[in-house]
Amino acid sequence: MTVKSTSRARKKAAPGVPDSARTGQDAPAELVQLLTPEGDRVENPEFPLTVSPEELRALYRDLVLVRRFDGEATALQRQGELGLWASLLGQEAAQVGSGRAMREGDYAFPTYREHGVAWCRGVDPLNLLGMFRGVNHGGWDPNEKNFHLYTIVIGSQTLHATGYAMGITKDGAEDAVIAYFGDGASSQGDVNEAFTFASVYNAPVVFFCQNNQWAISEPTVNQTKIPLYRRASGFGFPGVRVDGNDVLACLAVTRWALDRARNGGGPVLIEAFTYRMGAHTTSDDPTRYRSAEETEAWKAKDPIARLRAHLEKEGLADEEFFAAVDTESEALGLRVREGVRSMPDPDPTLIFDHVYAEPHALVEEERAEYVAYAQSFEGGE
Amino acid sequence: MSKLTMSKAINEGLRKCLETDPKTVIMGEDVGKLGGVFRVTDGLQKDFGEDRVIDTPLAESGIMGTAIGLALRGYRPIVEIQFDGFVYPAFDQIVTQLAKMHARALGHVKMPVTVRIPYAGGIGAVEHHSESHEAYFAHTAGLRVVTPSNPDDAYWMLRQSVESDDPVIFLEPKARYWDKAEISAAPVLDLHAAKVVRPGTDLTLLAYGPMVKTCLEAAAVAEQDGHRIEVVDLRSLSPVDFATLAESVKRTGRAVVVHEAPVFMGMGAELAARLTEQCFYHLEAPILRVGGYFAPYPPSRVEEQFLPDLDRVLDAVDRALAF
Ligand SMILES: Cc1ncc(C[n+]2csc(CCOP(=O)(O)OP(=O)(O)O)c2C)c(N)n1
Numbered sequence: 001m002t003v004k005s006t007s008r009a010r011k012k013a014a015p016g017v018p019d020s021a022r023t024g025q026d027a028p029a030e031l032v033q034l035l036t037p038e039g040d041r042v043e044n045p046e047f048p049l050t051v052s053p054e055e056l057r058a059l060y061r062d063l064v065l066v067r068r069f070d071g072e073a074t075a076l077q078r079q080g081e082l083g084l085w086a087s088l089l090g091q092e093a094a095q096v097g098s099g100r101a102m103r104e105g106d107y108a109f110p111t112y113r114e115h116g117v118a119w120c121r122g123v124d125p126l127n128l129l130g131m132f133r134g135v136n137h138g139g140w141d142p143n144e145k146n147f148h149l150y151t152i153v154i155g156s157q158t159l160h161a162t163g164y165a166m167g168i169t170k171d172g173a174e175d176a177v178i179a180y181f182g183d184g185a186s187s188q189g190d191v192n193e194a195f196t197f198a199s200v201y202n203a204p205v206v207f208f209c210q211n212n213q214w215a216i217s218e219p220t221v222n223q224t225k226i227p228l229y230r231r232a233s234g235f236g237f238p239g240v241r242v243d244g245n246d247v248l249a250c251l252a253v254t255r256w257a258l259d260r261a262r263n264g265g266g267p268v269l270i271e272a273f274t275y276r277m278g279a280h281t282t283s284d285d286p287t288r289y290r291s292a293e294e295t296e297a298w299k300a301k302d303p304i305a306r307l308r309a310h311l312e313k314e315g316l317a318d319e320e321f322f323a324a325v326d327t328e329s330e331a332l333g334l335r336v337r338e339g340v341r342s343m344p345d346p347d348p349t350l351i352f353d354h355v356y357a358e359p360h361a362l363v364e365e366e367r368a369e370y371v372a373y374a375q376s377f378e379g380g381e
Numbered sequence: 382m383s384k385l386t387m388s389k390a391i392n393e394g395l396r397k398c399l400e401t402d403p404k405t406v407i408m409g410e411d412v413g414k415l416g417g418v419f420r421v422t423d424g425l426q427k428d429f430g431e432d433r434v435i436d437t438p439l440a441e442s443g444i445m446g447t448a449i450g451l452a453l454r455g456y457r458p459i460v461e462i463q464f465d466g467f468v469y470p471a472f473d474q475i476v477t478q479l480a481k482m483h484a485r486a487l488g489h490v491k492m493p494v495t496v497r498i499p500y501a502g503g504i505g506a507v508e509h510h511s512e513s514h515e516a517y518f519a520h521t522a523g524l525r526v527v528t529p530s531n532p533d534d535a536y537w538m539l540r541q542s543v544e545s546d547d548p549v550i551f552l553e554p555k556a557r558y559w560d561k562a563e564i565s566a567a568p569v570l571d572l573h574a575a576k577v578v579r580p581g582t583d584l585t586l587l588a589y590g591p592m593v594k595t596c597l598e599a600a601a602v603a604e605q606d607g608h609r610i611e612v613v614d615l616r617s618l619s620p621v622d623f624a625t626l627a628e629s630v631k632r633t634g635r636a637v638v639v640h641e642a643p644v645f646m647g648m649g650a651e652l653a654a655r656l657t658e659q660c661f662y663h664l665e666a667p668i669l670r671v672g673g674y675f676a677p678y679p680p681s682r683v684e685e686q687f688l689p690d691l692d693r694v695l696d697a698v699d700r701a702l703a704f
């Protein structure tokens with residue numbers, strides 16, 4: 001190495017941070033894992049987890065059905081039934097693990113990709129498809145399942161989650177909140193302000209960052225020089241990096257964090273280290289910016305394959321069980337397909353509905369104008 | 382130059398800016414390898430390097446604020462905001478800092494920052510991807526606001542915007558990105574000049590950006606009914622070329638303003654008020670406005686009903702002519 005290049009490298013290195021940790025890319029040793037990619041159970045004294053065979057099978061079922069729903073939606077977009085779809089392929093364990101860690105009274109604030117969390121909250125998958133078909137901007141009552149509407153503006157919801165959590169504290173309740181966001185979102189001012197508020201008010205909120213390595217075409221190194229979970233310490237709360245393709249680790253760590261929050265411990269940042277196996281959305285072409293080898297390497301860490309391997313190795317599920325899940329998956333696919341195809345186009349007067357909670361003169365005037373105008377065409381041809 | 386789409390025309394314009402002025406830099410999300418979600422910056426990072434075409438962290442306030450800092454240091458940043466609905470995190474920097482810096486510094490510092498924003502609807506997108514927020518920017522003194530309606534204007538107006546020593550909000554009508562046209566060898570008009578794009582005698586349609594095409598189509602249909610409609614492309618929303626507009630309206634005696642943004646407090650309100658003052662004794666009818674409704678931009682399956690179309694423009698034309 002020449003002197004010149006050495007000094008240049010020195011200059012670029014962040015002082016006091018070991019080289020291995022300077023990129024968010026390579027998962028260092030502190031990654032919490034309870035199930036290896038080969039399907040072997042490992043223990044972590046900090047995050048003990050006892051799961052019954054029944055629970056393991058239920059998690060497997062969740063993962064398979066969520067992936068099926070997601071795949072069906074991708075297909076429906078290709079067929080022109082949806083305008084767009086943001087696939088969660090590869091992130092099923094992060095979402096099912098964290099989603100199943102929640103209690104009924106807990107509240108989730110998703111991005112636009114949390115279809116697996118919605119599933120765990122009991123939101124009808126068909127409800128998620130309305131906004132991607134273009135018939136509504138949300139389409140479910142957030143308070144019915146404590147699952148907030150999808151938020152497209154990156155990072156906004158982390159503040160809403162924090163405020164909601166502050167409300168829980170004021171109420172003296174024992175619920176907790178979970179705010180989902182991505183590696184890209186970690187750069188937004190809103191997210192950093194949410195960290196500040198949560199810390200200062202000791203709010204019962206868990207920040208669940210799915211680091212899927214990409215923000216559209218930008219790798220995580222464009223957002224951070226240190227692993228994301230370490231950001232938490234600067235704000236004064238713990239950060240944990242968990243294997244996001246390990247449903248058990250995600251379950252255990254999120255359960256711990258939610259319980260800690262509900263018991264007055266304040267916020268936690270969880271970085272679920274995972275991978276976006278598909279395109280950013282159906283409009284995206286990832287071949288322009290990342291290699292097939294990278295995607296291939298992550299395939300070996302597939303969240304569903306490893307749980308299945310575990311169930312088979314340990315003799316916790318038989319052929320009959322897997323066949324039953326497959327049958328259920330087919331039925332779900334069919335229901336989603338038919339449900340989307342028969343989703344009616346909204347009446348255009350929906351434009352004027354719910355703009356305000358109370359009557360607004362201008363909106364009503366324009367609604368009447370629109371109706372009269374539309375009627376002038378009917379039978380007029 | 383051969384025929385180019387609007388997105389390619391802007392791409393070529395950016396390329397020229399990078400070539401001719403070493404102080405220009407492009408900043409934005411996914412503008413590098415991906416070439417932007419609309420491919421407007423396609424190939425630029427490859428040819429000019431990561432120092433000139435910068436994939437920024439995902440933070441619009443950060444992009445805008447650091448662009449201001451770069452401008453203070455003598456650079457000429459060209460910022461891309463990925464979609465209209467995502468400019469709001471940068472709004473504070475744009476309104477409180479970018480727009481006012483020159484005045485506050487008594488002219489000692491300049492803010493040659495161009496902010497490119499794909500805006501307006503009609504592409505069947507999800508929420509926040511179809512909005513027309515030009516009035517917010519036009520309402521802010523210190524910002525220049527322009528919007529091309531065709532590839533030729535897109536190319537030359539972009540180059541003129543980048544050359545300007547003031548901040549320019551450059552609004553790109555995304556529904557027109559794929560329209561093709563020849564690019565002139567030299568700019569024909571000043572950045573802030575309006576242009577009569579179809580001459581007529583009976584009524585003036587005033588439009589900009591995505592609605593110019595709709596108005597040209599409406600004028601063609603009206604001709605079949607014997608109405609000779611003039612269409613004026615504003616091109617610039619701040620400043621507005623009122624001289625060209627008033628000349629046209631005085632001649633035709635009637636005007637209809639068309640934009641996608643909600644009518645209430647939109648550009649049309651300012652245009653109608655000023656032109657009424659300037660053309661009062663020539664007017665045969667009140668200046669009418671056609672635009673979006675006073676409601677959030679709707680889900681895409683009903684955006685056709687929200688957006689002004691041929692029928693709604695012609696309906697207003699008929700009403701104005703009937704006065
Ligand atoms: C404020 C804002 N800026 C830009 C966008 C456009 N955009 C949508 S998704 C995305 C990348 C998000 O990356 P990340 O936070 O890692 O989440 P992921 O999509 O990987 O789940 C961008 C830039 C947006 N939706 N909101």
Ligand SMILES: [Mg+2]
Pocket residue numbers: 182183184210211212213214215216
């Ligand atoms: Mg990401």
